[in-house]
Amino acid sequence: MxxxxxxxxxxxxxxxxxxxxxxxxxxxxxxxxxxxxxxxxxxxxxxxxxxxxxxxxxxxxxxxxxxxxxxxxxxxxxxxxxxxxxxxxxxxxxxxxxxxxxxxxxxxxxxxxxxxxxxxxxxxxxxxxxxxxxxxxxxxxxxxxTPAQTVAKVVPYGMEKWGKKVYIVAADYNYGQITAQWMQKFVAENGGETLDVEFFPLDVTNFGPTINKIQTAKPDFVISALVGGAHVSFYRQYAAAGMMQEIPIASTTFGVGNEQKLISAEEGNGILASYGYFEAAxxxxxxxxxxxxxxxxxxxxxxxxxxxxxxxxxxxxxxxxxxxxxxxxxxxxxxxxxxxxxxxxxxxxxxxxxxxxxxxxxVYIGELKDQEWNIVESFEAQxxxxxxxxxxxxxxxxxxxxxxxxxxxxxxxx
Structure with missing residues (x-):
């Protein structure tokens, strides 16, 4: 059928x-x-x-x-x-x-x-x-x-690639709140610093004030645990502000709703994510x-x-x-x-x-290029x-x- x-x-x-x-x-x-x-x-x-x-x-x-x-x-x-x-x-x-x-x-x-x-x-x-x-x-x-399988992989990878100062944005419910705490743990364990953590209800679409705060804080990268169709707006607004070239993004959620197909290649290029599967497996x-x-x-x-x-x-x-x-x-x-x-x-x-x-x-770490995930590292039987x-x-x-x-x-x- x-x-x-x-x-x-x-x-x-x-x-x-x-x-x-x-x-x-x-x-x-x-x-x-x-x-x-x-x-x-x-x-x-x-x-x-x-x-x-x-x-x-x-x-x-x-x-x-x-x-x-x-x-x-x-x-x-x-x-x-x-x-x-x-x-x-x-x-x-x-x-x-x-x-x-x-x-x-x-x-x-x-x-x-x-x-x-x-x-x-x-x-x-x-x-x-x-x-x-x-x-x-x-x-x-x-x-x-779960976080020990994926967040534990993408956080140190991003820190080694971009630097140790991190800004976290996450959905305001169990997943986002708890995962943000795991993110902070893995940042600290790898010698990094979490500059700020912000949570957003699932229906929020305006991220302008947060993007301004990120610009001011100047982290080495942003880690996102945003969720749902409304939160796709963050990535569009972030790219429109010219931020992708300044402060890159890693995510524990971007891509599991095929969000990479909802934004342009230019808006998404360079985003990192870690999951138990990518099409490129x-x-x-x-x-x-x-x-x-x-x-x-x-x-x-x-x-x-x-x-x-x-x-x-x-x-x-x-x-x-x-x-x-x-x-x-x-x-x-x-x-x-x-x-x-x-x-x-x-x-x-x-x-x-x-x-x-x-x-x-x-578990795999993927990097987004032209709306496709390329696997950059793999871990067996986690x-x-x-x-x-x-x-x-x-x-x-x-x-x-x-x-x-x-x-x-x-x-x-x-």
């Missing part, structure tokens, strides 16, 4: 409150997979590519004969960048649809809105997004990168995946980023666990996932760490060391908490 981004978003928005989009034949013996993402609203730049790769994963699974001789039925919900809809649809997916697994959420706020609901209904939950770390939940598998699985995606969607194929690829790989990790367990039931599937299950995907080998239910993964400071599901499988404060304290940040 091939749907362009424009038609996909418009279609799901129109029917979001009436009925979800269901892909696959409705069968009484089907294995049910639910996805809840922001396909419209301010966060659709992230959600639309994630939905495309989720669909592709389910199509690949079914094309290979399904799971255990049964078809996987995908139900897509559009949360419309609204927390209330996340809660509503998580309840519907778990209690109404009786989904075997739910892959859902983009922001940390959306994850924390639905995680307790899915835990209460004992519905297996995957969060396939890079985030600030700290979730410790037996029922929840987090496949995205040099391995045969990635090359075959991109070729297949292009053949399927043509010019409508979105640029692949960590969020999109983790959505695909998260679905595939779950599928491998169902096959290993011999059932789609939650308990045996969790046991299979926590056995150290690995999947060789477009990003490389992704392995579930049973202590944290997070992933060890390859563990989720930050979450491991506070989470041990082997010792305490009954945990179901978000331990970010404990994680910051354990890392010596607070």
């Amino acid at each position: 091939s749907i362009s981004r424009r038609h996909f978003v418009m279609g799901t928005t129109a029917m979001a409150l009436a009925a979800p989009a269901t892909i696959g034949r409705a069968q009484t013996d089907s294995i049910r997979f639910a996805s809840i993402l922001d396909l419209s609203g301010g966060l659709d730049i992230y959600g639309a590519p994630m939905a495309e790769t989720t669909k592709l994963a389910i199509e690949d699974i079914n094309a290979a004969g399904g799971l255990l001789g049964r078809e996987v039925e995908l139900t897509l919900y559009d949360a419309q960048s609204t927390i209330q809809f996340y809660t509503q649809y998580a309840t519907q997916a778990a209690a109404g649809d009786k989904a075997h697994t739910v892959h859902a959420g983009i922001t940390s706020a959306s994850r924390e809105a639905i995680r307790p609901t899915l835990s209460r209904f004992q519905t297996l939950y995957f969060y396939n997004v890079q985030y600030e770390g700290g979730v410790c939940d037996y029922n929840n598998f987090c496949t995205g990168s 040099d391995n045969p699985v990635n090359a075959a995946f991109l070729e297949r995606l292009k053949a399927k969607l043509g010019d409508d194929a979105p640029v692949m980023n960590e969020l999109a690829i983790r959505s695909y790989e998260g679905a595939m990790l779950w599928a491998e666990a169902v096959k290993a367990a011999g059932t789609p039931d939650r308990g045996p599937v969790i046991e299979a996932l926590r056995s150290g299950l690995s999947y060789d995907g477009p990003s490389g080998t992704v392995t579930i760490d049973p202590q944290t239910n997070h992933c060890s993964m390859n 563990p989720p060391a930050d979450t491991a400071l506070v989470c041990d599901l082997n010792a305490n499988p009954n945990q179901s908490t978000f331990l970010f404060e404990n994680g910051l304290e354990a890392a010596g940040i607070k």
Whole structure:
């Protein structure tokens, strides 16, 4: 089923409150997979590519004969960048649809809105997004990168390249606030100085006063953890002020919504970022995946980023666990996932760490040139060391908490 981004978003928005989009034949013996993402609203730049790769994963699974001789039925919900809809649809997916697994959420706020609901209904939950770390939940598998895997790489790289004085701008919610503290830790550990930290609500579009402050502070570079469509304005306004030639930018978020395609080459050239995936990842699985995606969607194929690829790989990790367990039931599937299950995907080998239910993964630093990411450094099999400071599901499988404060304290940040 091939749907362009424009038609996909418009279609799901129109029917979001009436009925979800269901892909696959409705069968009484089907294995049910639910996805809840922001396909419209301010966060659709992230959600639309994630939905495309989720669909592709389910199509690949079914094309290979399904799971255990049964078809996987995908139900897509559009949360419309609204927390209330996340809660509503998580309840519907778990209690109404009786989904075997739910892959859902983009922001940390959306994850924390639905995680307790899915835990209460004992519905297996995957969060396939890079985030600030700290979730410790037996029922929840987090496949995205965390600060110890990516922020710890891009901060010292930027300091070595540009200098040790840093100015931080970040989104004003859990991810931005906590990641900014990790940034300051890594700046200090590498002998640098954080000149200032500023936070911005997701709907802010005017960054003129902050750009003036950056000009006055004269850092060696800016680190950005800005989020969403509105915050793309920062990069446009920064370039328009002639700042890219004076004070370069590194980011922990720019590119996971394909923001590099929303600004001109001149506005983005030279930006650094670190993620668990870039399209330039040099391995045969990635090359075959991109070729297949292009053949399927043509010019409508979105640029692949960590969020999109983790959505695909998260679905595939779950599928491998169902096959290993011999059932789609939650308990045996969790046991299979926590056995150290690995999947060789477009990003490389992704392995579930049973202590944290997070992933060890390859990590890359990319530099933007003419709207394309070029990988300048790679790191293999990086563990989720930050979450491991506070989470041990082997010792305490009954945990179901978000331990970010404990994680910051354990890392010596607070």
